[in-house]
Amino acid sequence: MAAAGAVIVLGTAVGVPTAYADDEPTQPWAEIQAPRQIDLPSAADGQEAVAPSVSYSFADGGAEFPLPKNAKLVIDASGLEGIATIKAKNEQCTASGAVVTCLDNGNLHGPWEPFTLTADADAKPGASGTISYEVTADGATGDKDSSKVVVGSPRLVVGKLPDRSGLKTGDTVDLPLAVRNTGNLRTERVDIRLRSVPGVEFTTKPKNCRFAYEWDESASVYCAIDTPLEPGQSAKLSTPLTAKITKAALAPWIDYEAEAVPASSDEDPNGTPGTGSPIGLTAASGGDFETGGKSSLSLLTDNHADFRAVGGTIEPTADGTTGGLRFGLTNAGPAAAYRKDGKPLLYADITLPKGVTGLSNHIDEEPDQDTTGECLTYVSPTETKKFEPGHSRYLCPEASTELPGEGQMYGLGVKIAKDADKNATGTVKLVPGPAGFSTNDPDSGNDTAKITFKGASGGSSTGGESTGGESTGGSDHNGSGSGSGSQDGATSGSGGDSGSGGSGDGATSGGSHDSGSTGGSMALTGAGGITLMAGGAAAALALGGA
Numbered sequence: 001m002a003a004a005g006a007v008i009v010l011g012t013a014v015g016v017p018t019a020y021a022d023d024e025p026t027q028p029w030a031e032i033q034a035p036r037q038i039d040l041p042s043a044a045d046g047q048e049a050v051a052p053s054v055s056y057s058f059a060d061g062g063a064e065f066p067l068p069k070n071a072k073l074v075i076d077a078s079g080l081e082g083i084a085t086i087k088a089k090n091e092q093c094t095a096s097g098a099v100v101t102c103l104d105n106g107n108l109h110g111p112w113e114p115f116t117l118t119a120d121a122d123a124k125p126g127a128s129g130t131i132s133y134e135v136t137a138d139g140a141t142g143d144k145d146s147s148k149v150v151v152g153s154p155r156l157v158v159g160k161l162p163d164r165s166g167l168k169t170g171d172t173v174d175l176p177l178a179v180r181n182t183g184n185l186r187t188e189r190v191d192i193r194l195r196s197v198p199g200v201e202f203t204t205k206p207k208n209c210r211f212a213y214e215w216d217e218s219a220s221v222y223c224a225i226d227t228p229l230e231p232g233q234s235a236k237l238s239t240p241l242t243a244k245i246t247k248a249a250l251a252p253w254i255d256y257e258a259e260a261v262p263a264s265s266d267e268d269p270n271g272t273p274g275t276g277s278p279i280g281l282t283a284a285s286g287g288d289f290e291t292g293g294k295s296s297l298s299l300l301t302d303n304h305a306d307f308r309a310v311g312g313t314i315e316p317t318a319d320g321t322t323g324g325l326r327f328g329l330t331n332a333g334p335a336a337a338y339r340k341d342g343k344p345l346l347y348a349d350i351t352l353p354k355g356v357t358g359l360s361n362h363i364d365e366e367p368d369q370d371t372t373g374e375c376l377t378y379v380s381p382t383e384t385k386k387f388e389p390g391h392s393r394y395l396c397p398e399a400s401t402e403l404p405g406e407g408q409m410y411g412l413g414v415k416i417a418k419d420a421d422k423n424a425t426g427t428v429k430l431v432p433g434p435a436g437f438s439t440n441d442p443d444s445g446n447d448t449a450k451i452t453f454k455g456a457s458g459g460s461s462t463g464g465e466s467t468g469g470e471s472t473g474g475s476d477h478n479g480s481g482s483g484s485g486s487q488d489g490a491t492s493g494s495g496g497d498s499g500s501g502g503s504g505d506g507a508t509s510g511g512s513h514d515s516g517s518t519g520g521s522m523a524l525t526g527a528g529g530i531t532l533m534a535g536g537a538a539a540a541l542a543l544g545g546a
Helices: none
Strands: 029-033 037-040 055-059 069-076 084-088 093-096 099-103 115-119 128-138 143-151 156-158 164-167 172-175 178-181 189-196 200-202 209-213 219-225 234-237 241-245 253-261 281-284 294-301 305-310 312-316 322-334 346-351 356-363 376-380 383-386 393-397 407-416 426-432 448-453
Touching: 029 128, 029 143, 037 115, 055 069, 055 128, 084 093, 084 099, 156 253, 189 200, 200 219, 305 426, 305 448, 312 407, 322 346, 322 426, 322 448, 346 407, 356 393
Parallel strands: 037 143, 164 294, 312 448
Antiparallel strands: 029 055, 069 099, 069 128, 084 115, 093 099, 128 143, 156 178, 172 241, 178 234, 189 219, 189 253, 200 241, 209 219, 234 281, 253 294, 305 322, 312 322, 322 407, 346 393, 346 426, 356 407, 376 383, 376 393, 426 448
16 A cells, blocks of 8 residues: 555556556656756856756555555756756756666655756757666566756747727627747747636637636637747737627637747646637737736726615524624626736725624625635725734625626624614625726615514615515526525624634634715726725635634
8 A cells, every 4th residue: 555645656547557558566666757858048148047846656556555665766868968958856866977866755656857957158058968867676567767958948028909999789899919029949849728717719710729618717729839930030920810799798808928838848738629720810010018928908898787785684593692794795787897916896885883883894706706805804995904802894805707697695694782772783785896897787776784683673685675574686607596585694693702613603813993974876887986095805704613
């Protein structure tokens, strides 16, 4: 059996080495992981040392053989004379001339970055050689591999695509991507990738491109283009890719990049191949280029996302001193909402009824698993701090991606004063977050909802209108559309009235200070709301546990 702590791919069905192609293996075998080609900066490029990612592991195909012993990796750079110099980098490795030897430390894998290579001062761009690797071990079949080492490299920068605004559903946008080779070697293959958030559909489908879609309707394109590009040469796609604006678009963007890779590099197998005529590169002159191989294109539309506040009902525990509350929000669409820097698009600004303060909080991982952290303590219009028990106002962040029909529910454990008026109400009010762009919310009337005590007249509310009883929740990925306003989102723990996580309905809490009031409702247009100058958002924690 494999010993605990040893990093070995044992008990897993993996490929069997050539030596065992016709027979069952009788012992584990080594597998070397190394790049096919290593590019080294020439003297003209700064002659920097490169630490390639070369490692090894062992496998047994599920046969559970005894662990190998005395594993050793030997790296032989004698084929790089006059081209590059090798040095040992990892503490497990020692160098003797052009050979580096790395002894295993008992983990049966690695080591991390065992060596560095530096191009020799007189090596010209294009000079190349081979570095070889061999792993041996007692009680295991060894492995050999090699990498081509090349001095110099092609280096691509991408052209700037202009941002677009005023787009409508169904509009098509051309993507005439351009590249320039600023390196000192000719390209062998150019790989191009484009990735979009929901609201964009790539419509041109060349056969040398592959197209993929994620669960959140984001899309990606990968194209492998064999057209060579000489140093200093600029080129553009022979036929521009195109993208259509869908009904889910609000303010989408497309990230795009180009990379020069060796012709022998594996192509990305993900996605579905296109069926149209292949695209290539055609010579181009002029143009505005970025300083690197990546950029982004913003697409602003006239669409909107109607976010709605979901009120909740406070359910006291048996002794009436603590309770649980669920509240939230939903996106009624039609657009999806998102922000690529990860900052919340908006907050649920919650003010508890008089006599009620927070004990602990929890952001449900369902229906939306992309929330940005736990609720924050409101300090002022320009400041928040980590969640702290004992306050009456909190800001709870929305996810960075919110599809139409989805929502987010929050659980709050609360402390209830003995003299609290059970007919008092609080509010859930949606306000813009630090993401900084508008949802074009068309309806301010559903941006505020009530928080009430269970059994109080009026009940809780959704979108500003009283529904009575429990609150309506956001939908999950399966499309369900209700969530109880009861204590099930903030399950009661040991009771009591202390402010620590685990008491009341208990979730782990943070710390800070509180002031201010909610005021009236407003549409989420990006005007007004809370401007956050500081604040933490720790990972959401399950109620009742640290």
